[in-house]
Amino acid sequence: MTAEIIAVGTELLLGDILNTNAQFLARELAALGISVYYQTVVGDNPARLEGVVRQARARSDLLVFTGGLGPTEDDLTKQTVARAYGDGLRLDEEELEKIRAFFARWGRTMPENNRRQAYVPVRGRKIVNNNGTAPGMIFEDADVPGHYAVLLPGPPQENQPMFLDSVRPWLQSLSRRALHSVNLRVMGIGESHLQEKVGPLLTHENPTAALYAKTAEVVIRLTAGADTDAQAQALCQAYAKRFYDILGDHIYAEGEDGLEFAVVHALAGRGKTVATAESCTGGLVSGRITAVPGSSEVFGYGLCTYANEAKERLLGVPAQMIAAHGVVSAPVAAAMARGVRRLAGADIGLGITGIAGPGGGSAQKPVGLVYLAAADEHHTWVEQLLVSRRPRQSVRNIAAQHGLELIRRTALGLPQPLAQCFGPEGPVVYRQAGTPQDV
Amino acid sequence: MTAEIIAVGTELLLGDILNTNAQFLARELAALGISVYYQTVVGDNPARLEGVVRQARARSDLLVFTGGLGPTEDDLTKQTVARAYGDGLRLDEEELEKIRAFFARWGRTMPENNRRQAYVPVRGRKIVNNNGTAPGMIFEDADVPGHYAVLLPGPPQENQPMFLDSVRPWLQSLSRRALHSVNLRVMGIGESHLQEKVGPLLTHENPTAALYAKTAEVVIRLTAGADTDAQAQALCQAYAKRFYDILGDHIYAEGEDGLEFAVVHALAGRGKTVATAESCTGGLVSGRITAVPGSSEVFGYGLCTYANEAKERLLGVPAQMIAAHGVVSAPVAAAMARGVRRLAGADIGLGITGIAGPGGGSAQKPVGLVYLAAADEHHTWVEQLLVSRRPRQSVRNIAAQHGLELIRRTALGLPQPLAQCFGPEGPVVYRQAGTPQDV
Incomplete structure (x- = not known):
């Protein structure tokens, strides 16, 4: 089976958004053994859209469209594909009711525009949208049975679940491999x-x-x-x-779930809890942990101690330690981890302090230098991370990822190849030398 | 001038990489006033590539190709475009020398494959590549003067500087608008x-x-x-x-900067500080505020009080308030905002408590119900937000965005159309009725 992916949208032609749907669909179709020979982006101009549909229909067995189904758009894509595939459109009362109910829940009347979204193929089938108002649809070619056009909404949070939940199983049922x-x-x-x-x-x-x-x-x-x-x-x-x-x-x-899921799973499996104290990552670690449903079992306290004063007052980091070593240092990271562990009464404490940039770096402590520490009742593990020549957001995201990995390895009692080990409460003097880490 | 962007590459068709060049070029061409009507991705199959080139040449004034110039690829793209535009290819000694020198620098002999990269248009012109071995090139249509094809290498770190340094100035010189x-x-x-x-x-x-x-x-x-x-x-x-x-x-x-930049700007402009207490958003607000360089001027404390105990111990939310109203309630949001404001000694405190789902909802308090509060010395503003039928991450992201807006409006003393106002410390009884908000 050969396929092509056609995105309808002016935002893509203007470069306002990235065509992430094309990558998603290309990968999914490839995984199904379907060869994608072309990807196209076209605007909602009737003549150009019709030209693209006509050409693609003639050369491919399966067309997958994204976009062009939103409430503020006309129903050009639907109409053009229906005509090309020898099908019509009918008003689907069930979909109309769903859209009306959606607005009613907000105390509003459905704008007339949204009525268009309730039109579905006469001969083909609709695909239920669990994440928005526009249904998807499948048209079968009246002239060439076994050739199909699939229409999906443009927003990735609607497009991708719809493909995974409805289109992929259907495509699998078509193929025998x-x-x-x-x-x-x-x-x-x-x-x-x-x-x-x-x-x-x-x-x-x-x-x-x-x-x-x-x-x-x-x-x-x-x-x-x-x-x-x-x-x-x-x-x-x-x-x-x-x-x-x-x-x-x-x-x-x-699978698909990121490291935060593995962290929550590791903690829950061992009946352990974690508390976080973040400076340069500003809550990215707590944000990721709490992204996992059920994370309240293992996580109750996260502190974003951005100011030195907050580190001292809430976490008990000694002011003279900050003065002696600098706030971005191994001892401070360790004191943050130990402090938040104590404060929260958690099994594991995580501390992160670093220089995310673009300002604040020096020759000795460059932008991208981050210290991370995880403390449990027996050990304090300290990792020195240097993320060179990356923008602020990358430094923060990479540091958050390393923080999560420190928690996971500590929870599971795994060796810590990137971190040095210290006693539960003793002094932490980190050797700055050594091989820089491979991020 | 009308243009289309054509990417040549199997990696794109397989979904192995995102087509970031298409977005970059689309945005740049739009900024030059050049209308992009189509974007296409095609593999390096000779017949399909030739078909795409023939069609695009017939309908657009300018074709911008990316990819297909690498050392491991044959010179199909170059040859196909040269033929279509009535031009030929010649070996360029200067480019060949550059490629040889590139390998010599690494102590290696140039593989014979790389010789192909030194072929440039006979009639058209080459574009110097400062970041790789493959030169770019511009072909002018022999039949239709003023129509062009531009070939750029695929790797973004070569493609994008080459466009900005050489192609954009050339296109600007063609257009006067x-x-x-x-x-x-x-x-x-x-x-x-x-x-x-x-x-x-x-x-x-x-x-x-x-x-x-x-x-x-x-x-x-x-x-x-x-x-x-x-x-x-x-x-x-x-x-x-x-x-x-x-x-x-x-x-x-x-401009391009999100709401967190406006928040930091508003606070800095008024010499004010904010502290955050987050439950369902788990640090997303503090994460976004600290994404702004220089945010330490206006932000020192962020608490992710995920557990009820953390809300009571750190923020002073009364346990009997949680028992009486539930932890997801207007009084608790207000008490969190007031508590973190006091704790941090900040001008403004933000509190967020809600049900992000997928579990934890009830008929009275459904998934997606979030209370947000901002407290300053005079007022406590409380907003009730209901985000229906969206996944956990959307509820959290939308709530964080509303939290940032509450801070901005409080900092600037703007009217709060979405929030109700209460005294600085008095009781908060939120009417659940009223028009739900339009998110």
Whole structure:
């Protein structure tokens, strides 16, 4: 099956937004074994849109459209595709009621514009939108049965769940080859280093394996094809084992969920709690932990002690320690971790202090220098991180990711390859020398 | 001038990488007043590539290609475009020398593959690549003078500087029309409501105006064309005034920076400080405030009091208040705001408590119900927000955005259309009735 992805939207043509849907859909279609030969972006000009639809229909078995279904847009995309595929549109009372109810809940009357969203294919089928008012739809070509056009809304938070929940299962039912994918999430080994370690495993035919670098982590995606789901899954599992043999506990999870999920899971599994004290990350770690449903089981206190005074008053970091070592230092990170642990009565305390930039750096303590510490009842682990030549937000995000990994390894009692160990309360003198870390 | 952007690359078709070049080039071309009607992604299949080039050449004045010039690729893109535009390719000794020198610097011999990169147009011109080995190039159509194809390398760190340094000045020299754009950032009025308010202003020819919905805010983009920069700017300014007349202080800023920048700016301008106490948003507000360089001037304390105990112990929220009203209630939000204000000795305190979901909702207090409060020395403002049928992260992000707006309006002493006002310390009894807010 060959496909093309067509995005309808002036915002894309003007460069106001990134076409993240195209990447998402391309990856998903590839994982289903569907070859995407073209991606197109076109505006909502009738003639140009019609030209694109006509051409794509003639050369591909499946067209996946995104955008052009919003309430402020006319229904050009729908009408054009319906006409090309020999179908019509009908008002769907159920959808209309859903839209009306949506507005009623806000005490408002549905604007006349939104009525258009309730039109669905006569012969084709609608796809329920659980995250917005515009339904998606599937048209089958009247002249060429087995050729389809799928219309999805543009906002990624509507588009992507709709594809995963409804379109993917439908496409799988069309094809007879079973496919299975596994994402191995790797923390603490940079992309190039990882490439060296697992390079030979990346040129395999079935399963395939590919690396995707994310913020301070790398995802390894394995995809296997077989006659049955169970066979494809078994192929993936067997191949995944070869990665586990090399990477061990650097693989923190499988799937889509980020490190914060693994952290909450690790803590909950051991019946432990964590409290955070953040300076340069300003609440990014607590924000990520609390993004996990149910995180209140393991997390009750997060302090963003941005001012020195806050570190002293709330966490008990001694003023003379800040004066002697500087606020961005290993002893202060350790004192923050120990202080918040005590304050909250938590099993583990995390402290982060650093220079996110763009200002505030010096020759001795450059922008991008961050100290992280995790304290439990027995140890204080301190990590020195240097994120060179990255903007403020990257420094903060990378530091938050390392903070989460420190919590995870402390909760699980894993070795801490990036951190030095100190006693529970004793002095912390961090050696600045050594190999810079691979973020 | 009309243009289209054509990316050549299998990685894009497989979804392995995001097409960030397309956004970059689209935005740059739009800023030059060049209309981009299509964006295409195609692989390096000869027939498909040739088809795309033929079609694009027939319908657009300018084609901008990215990718397909790397050392591991054949020179298909170059050859196909040269043929279509009636030009040839010649070996450029200077480029060849540059590539040889590049390898020599690493103690290596140039692979024979890289020789291909030294071929440049016979009639057209090459563009020097300061960040890689592959030169870019410009072909002029032999049949239609004034029509061009520009080839740029794919890696963004080569593509984008080459466009800015060489292609943009060349395009500017071709066109004489100046363009200016202004983004008006609007908070507190939802997209459809805004559409009703400013609808007639959106159908103007010059400047044009368009709405872009973001997370709990909308951006209005004005673009004017004129003979000079100053004239285009004046057109934008005059037209912007018409939006200010209707929307007033709901326009919180112009430009690219989000609401957290306006908040830090508002506080710094009045010499005020803020402290935050967050429950359901878990540090998202402190995370955004501290994303602004220099925010330490206005922000020293942020507390993520996720547990009830933390709200009681650190903020002084009475346990009996939580028992009587529930932790997600107007009185608790107000007590959090007042408590963190006192604790930090700040001018303004912000409190947020809500149910982000997916669990924890009830008929009386559904998922998506959030109370926000801002306290200064004279008033406590309490806002009730209901974010229906959105996933946990959306509820949290929308709540954080509303929290920032509460701070901004309190700092500037603006009316608070979404919030009710109470005395500085007195009881807070929030009427649940009334028009739900338009997020």
